[in-house]
Amino acid sequence: MTEPGHEPLDVALGRAWIEVAAQLWRRRPGPVERVAARLLRSPGLARALVATPSLLLGWVLATAVVLTVGMLATRETGTPYVALFAPAVAAVGIAYAYGPGVDDAWELTCSMAVSDRMVLLVRALAVFGLNAVLGLAAAAASGVAMAVTFGWLIPMTAVCALALATATFARSALVGSAAGVAGWVITVLAGQAAAGRPTTVVTESALIVPYLAVAAGATAIAVYWTRVPKGTA
Numbered sequence: 044m045t046e047p048g049h050e051p052l053d054v055a056l057g058r059a060w061i062e063v064a065a066q067l068w069r070r071r072p073g074p075v076e077r078v079a080a081r082l083l084r085s086p087g088l089a090r091a092l093v094a095t096p097s098l099l100l101g102w103v104l105a106t107a108v109v110l111t112v113g114m115l116a117t118r119e120t121g122t123p124y125v126a127l128f129a130p131a132v133a134a135v136g137i138a139y140a141y142g143p144g145v146d147d148a149w150e151l152t153c154s155m156a157v158s159d160r161m162v163l164l165v166r167a168l169a170v171f172g173l174n175a176v177l178g179l180a181a182a183a184a185s186g187v188a189m190a191v192t193f194g195w196l197i198p199m200t201a202v203c204a205l206a207l208a209t210a211t212f213a214r215s216a217l218v219g220s221a222a223g224v225a226g227w228v229i230t231v232l233a234g235q236a237a238a239g240r241p242t243t244v245v246t247e248s249a250l251i252v253p254y255l256a257v258a259a260g261a262t263a264i265a266v267y268w269t270r271v272p273k274g275t276a
Contacts, residue, residue, distance in 0.1 A: 133170070191242055205223050
């Protein structure tokens, strides 16, 4: 029995949430978002892309600073720090392309008509591409050998896939980034112990197949854990 004067309020929660979402997403798209919307043919997917935590200006600047420091250290010491830093930096960025707990727009992206898997795919490819461009620029500026300049791209693919798979499985960007960085550190240390030089992990052609196998397996895990459950539209 409800006491007189304390009748329950008839609140339409669905309508209230739609109004909240409209307020949060109602802002004028910037030039980058407009270009992304034309390329992707989806304003919602473009909004999700520009809201990616690891594509925000502060994160991109921090990545550029780390790679610049690696480039300067490489020029001073001759050790290819860019090739050793880039996969780990990219792995952290890829892990933080997965939203729970770090993405302010995560709940809203889950309510879009675009699937979670598509949002994550577009975000991951954008983060990977940006990190690859920044890393290649820093590696080229450091003046290292051609094999070292490009040799870390395949290992970076494997490490990024591992970080993304772990993040989607654990539903935690922090866990994913830790797994990616730890996997790369262990790989570098193993190469150092086996051959006496850290560049082995980015120049040894015999490691290409294992890297690709890890990348394929981890990508399959990420795709599986972002699938749409049966019976869900």
